[in-house]
Amino acid sequence: MTGLMRSNFYAARANETLFAGVLCALCAFVAAIDNDVPTPLIGFMLLSLVGFSFQAMASLLRECGGKWGRYKLTAPVRRRDVLRSQMIGQLIWLAVGAGAAAAGAGLSVLLHGNPFDLATDPLMIYTVGISVNLWMGALFFPLYVMAGEERSEAVLAVSLLGAIIVVMALVSAINALIGPDAAVAVLLLSAGLLLVLALAAFAAAYCLAAWLFLRKDC
Numbered sequence: 001m002t003g004l005m006r007s008n009f010y011a012a013r014a015n016e017t018l019f020a021g022v023l024c025a026l027c028a029f030v031a032a033i034d035n036d037v038p039t040p041l042i043g044f045m046l047l048s049l050v051g052f053s054f055q056a057m058a059s060l061l062r063e064c065g066g067k068w069g070r071y072k073l074t075a076p077v078r079r080r081d082v083l084r085s086q087m088i089g090q091l092i093w094l095a096v097g098a099g100a101a102a103a104g105a106g107l108s109v110l111l112h113g114n115p116f117d118l119a120t121d122p123l124m125i126y127t128v129g130i131s132v133n134l135w136m137g138a139l140f141f142p143l144y145v146m147a148g149e150e151r152s153e154a155v156l157a158v159s160l161l162g163a164i165i166v167v168m169a170l171v172s173a174i175n176a177l178i179g180p181d182a183a184v185a186v187l188l189l190s191a192g193l194l195l196v197l198a199l200a201a202f203a204a205a206y207c208l209a210a211w212l213f214l215r216k217d218c
Contacts, residue, residue, distance in 0.1 A: 002095045002109075004082060005085045005088065007085075007087060008056070008059070008085055008086060008089045009089070011059045011060075012055060012056045012059035012089070012093075014081075014161055014165065015050060015055040015059050016055050016056070016074070016093070017051045017081070019051055019052065019055045019170065020052075021099060022058070022098075023025075023044075023047070023048060023051065024150070026044055026047070027044060027100070027103070027104040027107070029110055030044045030104060031104065031107040032111075034112055034114060035108050035109075035112045035113075035115040038110075038115035038116060039084075039114075041105060041108050041115060041149040044099075044101070044104050044105075045101040045104065045105055045129060046125065046129045046132070047102050048097045048098075048099045048100040048101035048104065049094065049098060049108060049126065049129025049130060049132070050097065050129060050132050050133050050136065050160075051097060052093040052094070052096065052097040052100075053093045053094050053133050053136065053137065054098050054136065054156075054160060055093070056089055056090055056093045056155055057090070057136075057137075057140055057159070058156060059072075059079055059088065059143065060152070061152045061153060061156065065085050065155075068141055074168040080210050080213070080214070082213075083141065083145075083206065083209055083213055084206070084210075087202075087206055088177060089139060090137045091135070092129065094133050094134075096119055097129075097133070098126065098129075098130070099124070101125075101129065103155050105122065116188040119184075120160065120184060120188070122197055123191055124187070125135035125190060127194050127195055128171065128194075130195060130198065131167045131170075131194050131195060131197075131198040132163045132164055133162075133163075134163075134165050134198035134201065135162070135163035135166050135167060135198055135200045135201055135202075135213060136159050136160050136163035136203045137159075137202055138198070138201040138205035139158070139162045139163060139205070140155060140156065140159035141205050141206070141209040142205055142208045143155045143158065143159060144209075144211060144214045145209050145213050146212055156193060167198075169195070170194060171194070174190045174193065174194065178190055183185070
């Protein structure tokens with residue numbers, strides 16, 4: 001498992017380094033401008049929470065092109081371990097993105113003050129970003145196993161778009177239920193519900209993708 005995760009890291013390193021450089025430049029820009037309107041800061045936080053994992057998934061497409069993905073199946077590792085290493089890698093990159101989002105938000109608040117109307121706003125941004133990340137993985141890995149190399153780019157795009165649509169639909173449904181003037185406790189419960197649904201989908205996706213992977217010829 002450790003070797004597989006190290007292999008995934010090396011495969012993603014070039015993409016992640018480039019993305020981190022772009023994100024640092026964007027962080028400097030967001031921190032430099034006035035944050036009375038927090039839209040750029042929110043966008044930066046969401047991009048950080050989703051972008052690193054997206055780049056890690058994109059690196060799997062390179063395995064398709066170089067046939068490395070098929071070669072790994074000839075090594076003395078279980079297919080479940082191959083899949084598990086990829087999905088754990090997504091969670092690790094999610095943690096990296098969460099740290100980047102916190103650093104950018106903290107720097108902006110330090111320079112310009114708190115731009116958020118409610119104390120729960122940063123939590124909600126994190127909840128949405130993490131949920132999109134997890135739903136993206138929940139859609140990507142089963143589809144990636146089923147679709148094969150020829151459709152891998154489309155699978156990546158569909159997974160991101162599908163995750164955004166699912167989270168937007170869930171947020172809209174929760175907002176319709178709790179109303180615009182919900183208490184803080186209700187907001188926290190709704191955020192917890194959103195995360196629980198995303199985690200459940202991610203766990204179910206592992207089971208489905210593993211079942212499909214075990215039955216895949218190559």
